[in-house]
Amino acid sequence: MVNLDLIPSAYTEIVRGEGPTVRPHEFASEVVAVEPVMGDSVLLTMTVPSPMAAEVRSGHFVDVLCRLDGSYDPLLRRPYSFFRADSRAGTVTLLVRPFGRGSTWLAARTPGTILDVLGPLGNTYDIAPRSRNLLMVAGGVGVAPLVMLADQTVARGLNVTFLMGSADAAGLLAPTLLPSAVEYLVATDDGSKGHPGYVTDLVPEYVRWADQIFACGPEPMYRSLRNAVNPHRIAGKPRVQLSMERTMACGLGACLGCVVETRHGMQTSCVQGPVYDMDEILWG
Amino acid sequence: MADGSVDLSVDLAPNNPRELRLANPVIAASGCFGYGQEYANVVDVQRLGAFVSKGITPRPRSGNPMPRIAETPAGMLNAIGLQNPGIDGFVRKYPKLWQHWRVPGIVNISAEAVEDYAMMAAILDEQPGIAGIEVNVSCPNIARGGYCFGWDAGMSAEVTRAVRDVTTLPVIVKLSPGAVDIVSVALAVEDAGADAISLINTLVGMTIDVKSRRPVLANATGGLSGPAIKPIAVRMVYQVAGAVRVPVIGMGGITCLDDALEFFMAGASAIQIGTAIFVHPGMLTRLIDDLEAWLAKEGVRSLSEIVGAAHDRRGVVADLEEPDLMLEAAVAAG
Numbered sequence: 001m002v003n004l005d006l007i008p009s010a011y012t013e014i015v016r017g018e019g020p021t022v023r024p025h026e027f028a029s030e031v032v033a034v035e036p037v038m039g040d041s042v043l044l045t046m047t048v049p050s051p052m053a054a055e056v057r058s059g060h061f062v063d064v065l066c067r068l069d070g071s072y073d074p075l076l077r078r079p080y081s082f083f084r085a086d087s088r089a090g091t092v093t094l095l096v097r098p099f100g101r102g103s104t105w106l107a108a109r110t111p112g113t114i115l116d117v118l119g120p121l122g123n124t125y126d127i128a129p130r131s132r133n134l135l136m137v138a139g140g141v142g143v144a145p146l147v148m149l150a151d152q153t154v155a156r157g158l159n160v161t162f163l164m165g166s167a168d169a170a171g172l173l174a175p176t177l178l179p180s181a182v183e184y185l186v187a188t189d190d191g192s193k194g195h196p197g198y199v200t201d202l203v204p205e206y207v208r209w210a211d212q213i214f215a216c217g218p219e220p221m222y223r224s225l226r227n228a229v230n231p232h233r234i235a236g237k238p239r240v241q242l243s244m245e246r247t248m249a250c251g252l253g254a255c256l257g258c259v260v261e262t263r264h265g266m267q268t269s270c271v272q273g274p275v276y277d278m279d280e281i282l283w284g
Numbered sequence: 285m286a287d288g289s290v291d292l293s294v295d296l297a298p299n300n301p302r303e304l305r306l307a308n309p310v311i312a313a314s315g316c317f318g319y320g321q322e323y324a325n326v327v328d329v330q331r332l333g334a335f336v337s338k339g340i341t342p343r344p345r346s347g348n349p350m351p352r353i354a355e356t357p358a359g360m361l362n363a364i365g366l367q368n369p370g371i372d373g374f375v376r377k378y379p380k381l382w383q384h385w386r387v388p389g390i391v392n393i394s395a396e397a398v399e400d401y402a403m404m405a406a407i408l409d410e411q412p413g414i415a416g417i418e419v420n421v422s423c424p425n426i427a428r429g430g431y432c433f434g435w436d437a438g439m440s441a442e443v444t445r446a447v448r449d450v451t452t453l454p455v456i457v458k459l460s461p462g463a464v465d466i467v468s469v470a471l472a473v474e475d476a477g478a479d480a481i482s483l484i485n486t487l488v489g490m491t492i493d494v495k496s497r498r499p500v501l502a503n504a505t506g507g508l509s510g511p512a513i514k515p516i517a518v519r520m521v522y523q524v525a526g527a528v529r530v531p532v533i534g535m536g537g538i539t540c541l542d543d544a545l546e547f548f549m550a551g552a553s554a555i556q557i558g559t560a561i562f563v564h565p566g567m568l569t570r571l572i573d574d575l576e577a578w579l580a581k582e583g584v585r586s587l588s589e590i591v592g593a594a595h596d597r598r599g600v601v602a603d604l605e606e607p608d609l610m611l612e613a614a615v616a617a618g
Binding site for chain 2: 023024025026065072073074075076077116118246247248249250251252253254255256257258259261265266271
């Protein structure tokens with residue numbers, strides 16, 4: 001059953017108590033830097049219209065057209081959450097890992113390329129006013145919005161422990177890309193660096209410490225995160241927020257192609273997400 | 285842009301006293317524009333010729349499991365499964381919103397029984413803010429005994445008549461490209477009282493993930509849309525517009541002015557934009573500007589002057605009922 005009253009407009013969802021915002025729109029963006037990172041991935045920095053770089057928050061994303069004008073393939077835009085936003089430079093940075101047609105095209109762009117972008121879209125990770133200790137759990141390229149979240153929360157004087165998992169050492173985020181005040185621990189599937197095994201193995205000892213937990217990664221990571229967290233939570237605390245990745249078409253809540261099944265019905269991950277409370281989601 | 289010298293307006297229900305007069309022929313297609321408000325911050329919705337709501341069903345539907353969409357060459361497959369609040373949920377929320385809008389809002393209805401189509405049409409007839417009904421006889425995602433209304437002229441006509449009998453609202457019937465003979469379906473729904481005909485709905489398609497050896501869509505099959513289906517849509521619009529007297533609304537893979545012009549020249553009085561909205565929502569209003577500029581440049585004062593321009597009035601190849609024979613003839617000639 002769908003309760004339409006639970007479907008807010010894109011606008012109301014984006015403000016989410018974070019002050020004035022930018023309505024989503026199409027814009028041309030120039031690539032200003034492309035740097036290799038995490039093995040085969042790149043950090044792609046691009047211009048955005050003012051005041052977008054100052055207004056966007058962790059969890060928000062843009063839909064990038066990953067093809068040349070005049071071509072039909074790939075047809076749909078690709079969603080990328082922000083890795084960083086620089087309000088003085090008027091730029092945002094995306095983390096792009098080449099694994100499909102769209103991402104491979106985008107990762108191969110060079111400075112000067114003009115991109116066709118729709119955004120900003122989506123909701124944000126939500127920091128409760130009383131939260132002091134934040135645990136962030138990242139899997140692979142899911143690290144992107146959590147780097148932005150760490151930047152924004154460390155700047156506010158909050159304590160951040162940042163856990164990252166990757167297949168191997170080459171796929172890990174360099175610690176220099178995180179604020180120095182962050183406690184950073186890593187895990188690799190092949191044991192080439194840090195804890196040998198899953199990043200979620202590192203979670204249990206931080207659960208009691210954390211006021212809130214934020215995660216971004218593949219869905220299997222979320223399942224093991226639930227198992228790692230739940231035995232140590234008391235009365236549902238700390239709350240866990242995570243970003244759900246879905247194939248998207250419109251990005252604006254119209255096509256209903258990207259839904260997440262929640263206790264409140266099917267919700268669009270583009271407008272009502274991508275960030276959800278873990279306990280809202282019906283894991284099936 | 286707007287110099288006032290070009291007439292873009294169109295009445296899609298000339299035989300209906302209630303009319304369905306649009307300021308321009310660009311319509312946002314069902315399923316691709318939500319209920320209008322989803323795009324209110326992104327597009328100047330009030331500038332559109334009209335928009336069509338997501339498909340509404342007799343009861344609320346939560347839709348299909350994920351994944352619901354898959355990208356294909358120059359197109360996409362969708363199997364949303366008609367997720368919608370049902371006719372009661374729709375009526376509680378949208379008529380009172382739409383009645384304050386300048387843009388005509390058309391409600392798309394879909395059902396699995398003739399009586400249910402009529403039930404919904406009767407409810408909509410009493411609502412404010414609704415400019416017309418688009419009857420979806422062709423949703424390929426919802427099985428109904430393995431056969432859909434829109435594939436059969438008699439069943440399509442039965443649905444049309446049931447809706448016609450209970451409402452004076454303009455009724456558009458949206459045809460399925462899965463019909464064996466699209467022209468006979470068009471003639472049947474026209475005869476049953478349709479004010480206009482829209483086509484084409486998506487084509488049933490499928491794609492398989494060779495790694496998992498499973499269909500990509502949870503529903504296995506889905507509706508194919510996008511530029512990939514445009515030539516089929518143009519052909520069907522050409523055939524139907526050549527056969528019926530009521531206005532035809534063309535759609536299927538339109539992404540730019542030239543695509544739109546093809547549909548007008550094939551005989552469409554108006555067009556719907558679907559999949560392209562997902563990629564470039566701004567193209568809806570750009571297309572209105574582009575069309576106006578093109579008509580002015582060509583010295584055409586009214587859009588109606590180019591509608592059906594591609595129909596060969598000398599009658600040489602006006603009849604496409606035997607496409608295979610035509611292909612053979614072309615091969616023999618070439």
